[in-house]
Amino acid sequence: MTLYCDANATEPLRPAARAAVIAALDMGGNPSAVHGAGRAARRRLEEAREALARRFGARPGDVVFTGGGTEANALAIHGLGRGRRVLVGATEHPAVLAAAGPGATSIPVLEDGQVDLEVLKGLLAEGPPALVCLMAANNETGVLHPVAAVAALCQAHGALLHMDAVQAAGRIPLPQGADSWAISGHKLGGPPGAGALLLRPGLDLPALIAGGGQERGRRGGTEPLPAIAGLAAALAEPDEAGRLAALRDRIEAGLGGEAIIAGAGAPRLPNTSCIILPGVPAETQVIALDLAGVRVSAGAACSSGKVARSPVLAAMGLGPLAGCGIRVSLPWNAPEDAAERFLEAWSAMRRRLSKSAA
Template identity: 55%
Template sequence: MTQPVYLDYNATAPLRPEALDAMTAALSTVGNASSLHGFGRQARRTVEDAREQVAALVGARPAQVVFTAGGTEANNQALRACGRTRVLISAGEHDSVLQAVPQALRIPLRRDGLVSLAKLASLLAEEPAPALVSLQLANNETGVMQPVAEAAALAREFGALVHCDAVQAAGKIPVDFALLGIDLMTLSAHKLGGPQGIGALVVADDVELRPLLRGGGQERGRRAGTENVAAIAGFGAAALAARQGLGRLQVWRDAFEAELMALGPAVTIFGAAAQRLPNTTCVALPGLAAESQLMALDLAGVAVSSGSACSSGKVAPSHVLAAMGATEAEAQAALRISTGWASGQDDYARFLEAWRPLAQKAMQALRPAEGAVTA
């Protein structure tokens, strides 16, 4: 039986062996990281070593890293606990940002998937009240990378704080918290080969953050609850391994996309005109429903996504693609192919082998019937 191919790293990455080893070691010991005896001190060392590794991945200081139960919690804390009631977010943000502050003003996206900085400036200038701006570093569906540093510099002119959801970017491209000029950054372990259920919020020194969870003094009083030592250890080990980079992926991805485009002009790759993550392709062929593609590819042993994994179970048009001006037919046909640390170039070939017959059949249906009269 042919080995299945996993091409859905933006949903979750396979656990790195380094992370598994670190978690196994942590699970083999006992100790609450808040206890003062030797067992507790050992658990505390594990947590603080991991904090240093996560901080190093994104150019932050360990004291700025607050461990959370995942990216969703970190996004909610950033948006709801910093004391700013006026919030501006891009129209392409993850649902955990969109739903954290439903009344937030939306910054529109251009056709290429980039945020409109002119509109951001206009929205910031509308009211004198200091705002919070939330802008993802890279989109989970298209891979489009936003001009976060430029947006942060602009926001500073209006006294705004800036939060960046870097969940998809960290571990795939170089990320530097200080150079971006932001105040808050969200991270998630399982997107870069760590365990699920652990994330972090990086907080600038001068930002006051109210804890969403109360009941203990953990994480310097910013997040109550006994630390998940094993998951934190896995996060740290994955962050350390991820610093090796994924440069090979862009070469493979570009060659793959050239083959996709060679199939015909009806094929659309979203965000192709913008800078994107090196591992992500969002492709559509109108007339080829995403749900049908997912089923056929799964039967062929190829795992991809039709968008955000948090929306799986309901194949619906993407709000990200809609914000980019995609047609309904394009949005309903869109697939996301995403690779990562354990991927090989042959994985793309397996996708093409399974997808090309579907695409050719769809394109045949798009052509006028032979001999038909056309206007």
Template identity: 55%
Template sequence: MLAAMAVTGNASSVHGEGRAARQLAEEAREQVARAVGVIAPMVVFTSGGSEANNLALKGAPVERLIVSAVEHPSVLEAARASGKPVEVLRVDGQGVADLAALERLLANGPRALVSLMLANNETGVIQPVAEAARLAQAHGALMHCDAVQGLGRMPVNFALLGVDMMTLSAHKPGGPVGAGALIVRDGLALTPLIDGGGQESRRRAGTENLIALAGFGAVAQAKLPDMTLLRDQLETGLDGAMILGAAAPRLPNTTCFAHPGMNAETLLMAFDLEGIAVSSGSACSSGKVAKSHVLAAMGMSPEISHAAIRVSLGWTSTHQDVDQFIAAWRKIIARHKARAAA
């Protein structure tokens, strides 16, 4: 990214500076493409995952949308704003999409786009995307996958998932905020969200953010550590807590837990005072502590939903960090029990 700051040309210009900028953008496109097993022309760069999700749902040539009940708000809100009929796919108590229900939805109605995330941003639960894609294909539907949470944390391969479109974001695996991509199957025409210049093969107008794209390319090819042992260490230390989605396959870095009788907002502040940053619900909720639509879809009681906290391990997290978290948790629990006994 520092090297890219020295490139001042517009990637759409034909002079030497423009060609140097274009080379940077295309190198990043190739790096992102290799990371998910596609060819570079299938990569449409965007400002992030939310824009990519909006492009997929609003631009797809379909007559209706089927979205899972646990999708990221940028999928759910884009679906509602698309002007197309929207059907919600239910999930089970672990937060896994009901494929039998999906088949019934696909069998009734005109051509659909199914949007099912690769892994949930609140619980880390991994969805059966490949199986859903096979059902969609059998019914002539298109398949979109929001794979933002997966990149850098689990294998992500466009062809193996069998989808038509896939959303990625640079900042989840440690890259810059403000860069994302929609991977689009070759030959699939989309209506652009942003009109103007001919950038991104006329699928997304606007001068490219070369510095962020350079960072996206770099992090896409980086090998990140497996955080499963750290997550297991953390969860073992959560005395008295309920791990949500524990019976389903999950990401190695995400834990969503709740302790009945405790309030999420109080927990957020208590951990913050201990120097630990955790969240409640989606991290894209403008700083609000609000009811989780994901936990509601899983059938969790209000007592559990209001107490649920999400912990995300980072690419630099250590066993010492987890020990510090567990020590803070035990201190918070001890204070809670003391107050309850008073």
């Protein structure tokens, strides 16, 4: 039996989300149509919007449905960054870095992976108003940024704060203070194909995708109702933070002194460990564990299947070790023996690779 430990790439579909997707598929009807089927679809769409607004403390009218987290981040950055300097964390997801473009200024992180607040304060003070883009939780290490402190600095300098909350939503309470935040359905147990951008009251932006005026003119195209319904259903499910944190801690405690946990000194997501095995390339580890039936990853899963030196770990000052880290991210339905099964496979891999190196 395989052990899936790559939830930060995509979570297994929750049963409630599957049921919601099927129910929405069976409905038929375009949410923009005025006949009965269209009105029923519109009701389902607005129910999902209200559910997201309640969960995250937003107003329904400030929830913009998108095709996923990448689009939500791009919509925020292109819309809110107009006429502003764009500052991005050095460990941001490639989707945010690409949307920000080569002209964006990088904000360094400390050795534990958290943003350097002193450098950020200086960057905000040295120029015109900015848009700061910072993830709530890192996709590779699980490290949580001090969003409340960042928000206070932004407010003091007239900057806007966009928070990529794709990894955090549904796993931990979202920190307050951001002007906009992006979420993705398949990262919390919903289906792929739906995400959302949430805006603080009074903030608006132009559409990145022009179309027929859907989403109050902020995102053109017929809304993917089945995926949106699945997103809302997944978000309503209880989180497994306490149970997953205990499993993660058992994994880390059983690794021994040879392994290094990236970001161990910082607050992290309850389900995530970035485990560095010095001298062993990440790709070698991923393949070896896969052959043993354990599914992990290295770096961001949105890199077209490529495994390379991690820019996140490099930004944390880990040097050559940046190419030796794997990400273990436990899903909501991780079995109770997940820690023991992972450690058995990992220990066998370490012994085998150590003999090969000798």
